[in-house]
Amino acid sequence: MSGPLAGVKVIELAGIGPAPYACMLLADAGADVIRLERAPQGGATYEEPYWDLLNRSRPSVGVDLKHPDGAALVLDLVEQADVLIEGFRPGVAERLGLGPEPCSVRNPRLVYGRMTGWGQEGPLADTAGHDIDYISISGSLWPIGRADSPPVPPLNLVGDFGGGGMLLAFGVVAALIEAGRSGQGQVVDAAMVDGAASLMTMIFAFRQFGLWTEKRGANILDTGAPFYEVYETADDQYFAVGAIEAKFYKELLKGMGLEGAELPDQMDRDKWPEMKVRFAEIFATKTRDEWAAVFDGTDACAAPVLSPFEAHRHPHNQSRGTYVEVDGVTQPAPAPRFSRTPAVISRPPSPPGKDTEQALAAWGVEEATVAKLREAGAVS
DSSP: SSSSSTTEEEEEEEOOOOOOOHHHHHTTTTTTEEEEEEEOOOTOOOSSSSSOOTTSSOOOOOOHHTTTHHHHHHHHHTTOOOOEOOOOOTTTTHHHHOOOHHHHHOTTTTTEEEEESSSSSSTTTTSSSOHHHHHHHHTSSTTTTTSSSSOOOOTTTTIIIIIIIIIIHHHHHHHHHHHHHHSOOOOOEHHHHHHHHHHHHHHHHHHHTTOOOSTTOSSSTTSSTTTTTEEEOTTTTTTEEEOSSHHOOOOOOOHHTTTTOOOOOOTOGGGGHHHHHHHHHHHSOOOOHHHHHTTTSSSSSSEOOOOOOOOOOOOOHHHHHHHEEEEEEEEEOOOOOOSEEEEOOOOOOOOTTTTHHHHHHHHOOOHHHHHHHHHHBOOO
């Protein structure tokens, strides 16, 4: 394995969304992650190639966690693991006999990562939810959208992946560092509602300084300002500008042909609506790519809005290798970058249970033991 986490052993009790994303980050960074999940029964198979990209860089072992022998296998693996990650509702892991207490008995140094929407306790802890619900009560959905329009869900980036999986990965690595000093593991309670709230810290600071109002689409970063906005171009595409600082705003005006024009002060909020109209009229006179050529190499903080299906062709992304192709499938490359121990996509994602024998053997489980587990129906 390559990457700064090479040598770290992680058990993933398979889930969906943010927990697999956290495990993907750890695996891309070199951790030896073994994904335990329910596999097809009765000889059924998944069609290949199997491209659930969140499951890349780690093998899949088919385990029935409800089978007592399956749960016992997990506890045996815990003895040599550094981390266990689960994304069940509160109490589910405990009912399976795989909660933090029995795991810590087997391995006191284990870092136990838990991913939920609401957290392990609180009035909503046991209720169902999705990204949109978690970011709603965290206060992070309200400001996203235009004036006089409802809030716009930002895909599931803020709750599931930013406030969820990414902060779970951060918490696990932080706890690993502490365990290296203390010799003791601990539970990492990562809740998407907490993480989404954390992502709002700067907006809370703006509010304290009087720089942010509750009204949507009226502030500097929420499409209220003409210099931080997305404009439609002549070819029905879009161009984004983010020229907040005065020197960058000057470059923006120059590119738009407004250098030397009589204009209101950049920060005159009363004039923002009419300036947005004027900017929109100007951006509608050229195509997206024509505007990209105008601002190429400048400090105007202006960029073409690319779809996810064309972003990999942008020269900057190509130069940095921001996207990579694995077995014919284009996907985001591992991030962030490491100078000495580069992160890599070590393998494409596997269908559930495909790697049972090989992965368990790599973790020291004997072939005869796997055969008995398979016969008992605990693994597949």
